Amino acid sequence: MRGVFVDANEALAVIFERLTKPGDPKVRVHRDPDVTADRLPSVLDGADIAIVDHTALPTEIARKCAGLKHVVFLGTGARSYMNPEELAELGIAVHLIRGYGDTAVAESTIALMWAAARGIAQMDREMRAGNWLREDGMQLTGKTLGLIGFGGIAAEVARIALGGGMRVLAWNRSPKSHAGVEFVTSDKLLAESDVVSLHLLLNDETRGYLSRERIAAMKSGVILVNTARGALVDEAAMIDALKSGH
Template sequence: MHGVFVDANESLAVIFERLEKSGDPKVRINRNPDITPDQYPKLLDGAAIAIVDHTALPTEVAKKCTGLKHVVFLGTGARSYMNPEELDELGIAVHLIKGYGDTAVAECAIALMWEAARGIARMDREMRAGNWLREDAMQLTGKTLGLIGFGGIAAEVARIASGSGMRVIAWNRSPKKHPKVEFVDLDELLTESDVVSIHLLLNDETRGLVSRACIEAMKPGMILVNTARGAIVDEAAMIDALKSGQIRHAGLDVFNVEPLPADHPLTKLPNVTLSAHSAFRTPEASENLIGAAWAHCRRIAKGSK
């Protein structure tokens, strides 16, 4: 049994090579992160395992990948790139990696929250253009942070925010308990929170969950942070709320279309801070990620014997 890392950037490729052990299944690394889905059949060339960072794998393309039995997806958001149920019907199992970047993503969410509160990125842009922009910021100490969804990342966000003097409340689809976090229903979270940060997986139940009605129910002048998946939020409603001031500022690491087109409406709004789906990209998280990918490959190879 052998595999192919189909879309490795150089930093992940180097870690992948370094973590290889004697006796590991043979995995060829394609050092090109910008492949297109139609390249899968040729790249895999009969391989049983595909390690995928971010390249979409449509079901129709997967049907052409003779020999493919396992997809090791580098993260938890595989549904943004493929349909696991349809692949399963083809005999292709999709393996996810959880928890590898909880701290990295949480720190990014906190950074976006603080930037949204202070407006530093906008001041930087204006000063480079020769404008001395000064506006009142939002002081976050004593404010309420509402977490929509509560897993490992949200727990890390809660830890950091609590330590900075914020009240933390959360809503989760299943009951949870966590120190220094008050769990409330979604309606209460929307009306009570000065900052709302989203921490849900994308699936049929969460797609569009933060709807226009939800956004209209939020506290006027609040901050919205999304490091989860863009499709969880009604994008058109969010843009309208940013224009009206219902949302003071949005800090976004994820989008409906990625890469975000240069002419996208979000790029034209001054009260949005954009980052390129990079919340999880730290050396520590990458090390955890690739270590877990190798663990999947070893387990798969062992089970195939």
Template sequence: MRGVFVDANGSLADIFERLNKSGDPPVRINRDADITADQMPGLLDGAEIVIIDHTPLPTEVARKCSGLKHVVFLGTGARSYMNPEELAELGIEVHLIKGYGDTAVAECAIALMWAAARGIAAMDREMRAGNWLREDGMQLTGKTLGLIGFGGIAAEVARIALGSGMRVIAWNRSPKKFAGVEFVELDALLAQSDVVSLHLLLNDDTRGFLSARRIAAMKPGVILVNTARGAMLDEAAMIEALKSGHIRHAGLDVFNIEPLPADHPLTKLSNVTLSAHSAFRTPEASENLIAAAWEHCRRIAGGK
């Protein structure tokens, strides 16, 4: 059984090679991370396993990948790149990797929250332009952080925020318990939170979850943080809320269009802090990610 890592950037390729063990299934590494979906059938050349970091795999392309039986997706957001149900109908199973970057993503969410509260990115931009911008920030100690969704990343965010003196409340679709966190109804979370942070998985139920109505229901002057997926919120409604000041500031790591175009409306707003879908990018998270990918490949090759 053969595999191909089709879109490995330099650091992930190096880790993948280093973690290769004697007896592992053969996996060829394509070090060109900027491939297109149409190149996939030729790159796979009949391989049964494909490891994908960020390249889309449309169903019509997968049909042309003769021999393909398994997709090992490096993360949990495969639905942004492929349709797992349609692939399953073709006999292709999609394997996800969870938990590898919980701490990394949580720390990014916290960083975006603090940067938004103190306007650090705006001051940096203005000072580089020769302007001495000084504005009042928001003191977060004693403020309420609302977490929408409560998996491993949100639990890490809660741990850090509780340690900094914030009140943490959360809403989750299934019952959860976590020391120091109060679980509330969604409407109560939106009304009470000084900071709202999204931590849901993207699926048909969560696409557009933070709708215009729910954005309007948030506390005036709220900070919004999104390190989950851009498709989970109504982008146009968020932009209008940022313009009106209903949302004080947004810290965003994910977007509907990636890479974010230079002329995108979000790039024109001073009360937005942007990062390039890199919340998970730390050496520690990458090591965890690739180790888990190898475990998937070993399990698949072993028929488990």
């Protein structure tokens, strides 16, 4: 089989070439991180395998990629770049890297939570303007964190939050269990959480999941962190809740 790394920047290209071992499938590294989708058929040139870092692969373009059987996606949120089910109908399998970025995104989630709880961005702006804010902020130790969706990233968020002395609730569309985490209904999670963090995949079922009604069901002064996809939230309702202080 023959493959092409279609959108490697120089740093990724050097790492990929260094890690290549004898016996690996032959892969040509295409050093151009700005490949557009319409160029993929010519870049792949009949290859069986496409290694993709961030380039979109629309189904109509995939139809033109003769010989393509496998897509290895290096990032997170593959559905934002391609439709795995439609590609499967074309005989193309999409392969993801399990656990890729879980800890990094979880740490970002925790950082955003703490920054919001302590008003760090606002304090920074005011300090640069010569003002000293006297704000108590929210002490998160002992508070309740609600995780909506519970995959690898949420599990890492739970690990860090539990270590920080928080109570962790979670709701997932399919039954799950995890040490130290209490799985509850979405209604209970929204009503009891001081911080709500989103970790759902974006699809037709989850688009707009955090609706105006669900936002209204959350505690007054709740912190919302979304390191998943923006379209999970009703944006207009979120803006209204921010303006009202809810």
